[in-house]
Amino acid sequence: GLLTLAPWLMKTLSVLGTIAMFLVGGGILVHGIPGSHDWVHHLGELAGAISWAIPVLVNLIGGLIAGLIVLAVVSVVGRLRGKSEAH
Structure with missing residues (x-):
């Protein structure tokens, strides 16, 4: 069971971790x-029940x-510099 679950768990954690990084970085910025x-x-107050x-x-x-800007710059x-995106 663990071997069957592990790939799914790792993929899920990688997606959730990426979203969390965007949330934290965006919050800082x-x-x-x-x-x-x-x-x-103020926007939260206007939203009412979904203010969270x-x-x-x-x-x-x-x-x-911010991530898109960094991606564009890189x-x-x-x-x-003459490097292809495949590397």
Whole structure:
């Protein structure tokens, strides 16, 4: 059973871990923006019953945007240096 479950468990943990990294990184970046905490809190109040989801979504979106920017920069630098993406 353990050998059957292990690959599924590792794939699940890798996906959840990646999402967690985007949430944490996005949270750090979003909280570094002056006034963002008040803005997120206000959006949460407007959301009502799902107010808990607003900071999560804002942090996730912030992390995804930052990740996409880093990916773009790394890709451009790699191409400028003559390295293919396959390596």
